[in-house]
Ligand SMILES: NC(=O)c1ccc[n+]([C@@H]2O[C@H](COP(=O)([O-])OP(=O)(O)OC[C@H]3O[C@@H](n4cnc5c(N)ncnc54)[C@H](O)[C@@H]3O)[C@@H](O)[C@H]2O)c1
């Protein structure tokens with residue numbers, strides 16, 4: 243797959259882990275997290291910067307520490323960063339690559355299902371602030387993405403399912419046949435490629451998220467992000483939060499008569515069959531939830547924004563949803 247963007251294009255290729263050493267440039271530094279470094283023998287003799295595993299590393303302190311480490315290693319502008327890991331390493335590594343000496347090379351090697359089907363493609367890189375996730379970042383497409391599916395073997399069941407939620411999302415928003423394929427279980431190269439193709443279709447149509455098309459990737463995320471924030475990113479994985487979000491937003495879409503009746507039942511059944519959560523006690527706290535959802539980046543002014551399914555396979559951004567109707571829905575739920 244070749245992904246096109248404003249300043250060029252980059253390939254997403256399926257490779258074997260053992261091939262990486264040969265494929266990667268010698269003058270690049272590897273950035274990874276401690277868990278991945280412990281599980282996988284990193285390719286070649288390149289210098290390695292290792293960060294602690296987990297979302298907490300996507301912060302300003304780690305960001306600056308990476309810059310210092312690269313400077314100490316003497317990384318030059320002709321060099322670059324090879325981010326090997328999940329979305330945390332990819333997002334942080336990409337933003338470091340975008341800013342170190344005003345920009346160096348950047349290659350992504352996603353090792354979680356979520357990173358393979360979602361975060362490694364599309365060029366968004368970012369770190370978090372205490373005030374919110376991904377508040378500091380850039381569009382900085384990689385030069386190449388290498389997917390070694392073998393790495394999924396060491397992923398925990400829970401992380402795997404969390405990534406599956408994003409894969410199923412592509413089915414719901416644009417590729418219904420993918421739902422049947424994913425329901426059959428076993429994830430193959432062609433299934434992962436199909437998810438990436440769906441992400442490609444959307445990001446190429448609206449690279450900088452100005453047309454409302456890219457926002458459809460945010461189906462389930464207005465509610466999902468609010469749940470993550472209200473639970474302090476502690477008890478829910480991202481994919482679990484958006485699984486709940488996809489169900490609730492389908493219900494809300496039906497309530498507002500924009501989503502075809504019966505859609506939410508289909509979404510709920512597919513996600514719970516996949517072992518993902520479809521409800522949460524915090525959904526009862528309507529006011530708290532609405533307060534947080536108002537800060538969603540898709541929003542305009544004080545109204546709420548949701549990417550609603552019109553039906554299974556079609557999604558559209560609605561960025562002026564009346565919060566009193568959302569409150570009515572949540573209270574009656
Ligand atoms: N840039 C984008 O477009 C985009 C899209 C979606 C999500 N994201 C970001 O991605 C992040 C979430 O990514 P994630 O779910 O990959 O989280 P993650 O990077 O924290 O990885 C999850 C856990 O799995 C471990 N891990 C990674 N690869 C492994 C492997 N092969 N075997 C065993 N363990 C492994 C990691 O060490 C970590 O503990 C969030 O910060 C989110 O904001 C970005």
Ligand SMILES: [Zn+2]
Nearest residue numbers: 408463480484
């Ligand atoms: Zn997501």
